[in-house]
Amino acid sequence: DVKVTQSSRYLVKRTGEKVFLECVQDMDHENMFWYRQDPGLGLRLIYFSYDVKMKEKGDIPEGYSVSREKKERFSLILESASTNQTSMYLCASSSTGRGAYEQYFGPGTRLTVT
Amino acid sequence: DAKTTQPPSMDCAEGRAANLPCNHSTISGNEYVYWYRQIHSQGPQYIIHGLKNNETNEMASLIITEDRKSSTLILPHATLRDTAVYYCIVSSHSGYALNFGKGTSLLVTP
Numbered sequence: 001d002v003k004v005t006q007s008s009r010y011l012v013k014r015t016g017e018k019v020f021l022e023c024v025q026d027m028d029h030e031n032m033f034w035y036r037q038d039p040g041l042g043l044r045l046i047y048f049s050y051d052v053k054m055k056e057k058g059d060i061p062e063g064y065s066v067s068r069e070k071k072e073r074f075s076l077i078l079e080s081a082s083t084n085q086t087s088m089y090l091c092a093s094s095s096t097g098r099g100a101y102e103q104y105f106g107p108g109t110r111l112t113v114t
Numbered sequence: 115d116a117k118t119t120q121p122p123s124m125d126c127a128e129g130r131a132a133n134l135p136c137n138h139s140t141i142s143g144n145e146y147v148y149w150y151r152q153i154h155s156q157g158p159q160y161i162i163h164g165l166k167n168n169e170t171n172e173m174a175s176l177i178i179t180e181d182r183k184s185s186t187l188i189l190p191h192a193t194l195r196d197t198a199v200y201y202c203i204v205s206s207h208s209g210y211a212l213n214f215g216k217g218t219s220l221l222v223t224p
Contacts, residue, residue, distance in 0.1 A: 004157075033211060035214075040216070041216075042201075042214050042215050042216040042217065043158070043201075043214035044214075045211045045213075048211050058211060090157050090158070092157070092158075101146065101148060101160075101163050102160040102163075103150075103158070103160065103212060104160075105156075105157025105158050105159070106157055107156060107157055108155075108156075108157055
């Protein structure tokens with residue numbers, strides 16, 4: 001089974017802190033994604049990566065950056081956390097070609113910025 | 115990618131079939147219909163996808179109309195564990211990211 005793991009289930013940070021959210025997948029997938037989920041807004045794509053060191057902006061990249069130095073790991077960085085970044089963050093991965101239709105999601109990290 | 119329209123919520127009695135509709139009137143020829151669901155406090159889970167033909171797997175059936183402007187996800191014998199938000203997504207196979215929208219919140223009652 002594909003496993004996508006996220007470094008923390010719950011995280012509390014202070015305004016202005018630099019925050020790292022880590023995601024690791026064990027199925028050698030090329031594509032990795034970061035979403036945030038807020039009540040009433042559904043899932044929104046922040047960034048995605050289709051290869052090591054490659055990244056593309058999603059719908060809401062402002063205030064975030066990402067890093068993909070190794071194929072299995074995709075990090076989301078909040079350079080200076082703000083209260084409006086309090087949210088559930090979900091990481092996902094998928095392969096290319098025939099397997100591209102199915103994204104595998106991690107359990108999510110609920111981040112609270114105070 | 116084409117936009118989808120789903121009812122915000124639905125109820126279904128346990129053991130009965132749950133039929134979840136989705137409108138995607140602007141779908142183009144190379145776009146697939148995907149269904150995912152999200153159980154509370156978990157990440158979304160892939161259910162099924164299709165292009166033109168009806169599809170069935172161990173979880174559900176997908177019925178796509180002939181003009182492809184709408185589809186229905188069928189859970190043949192809903193259980194309490196099927197209570198979740200169900201997302202209908204339309205995207206080309208070459209698309210990297212999926213637009214999840216707000217989905218339909220399905221409540222299965224005893």
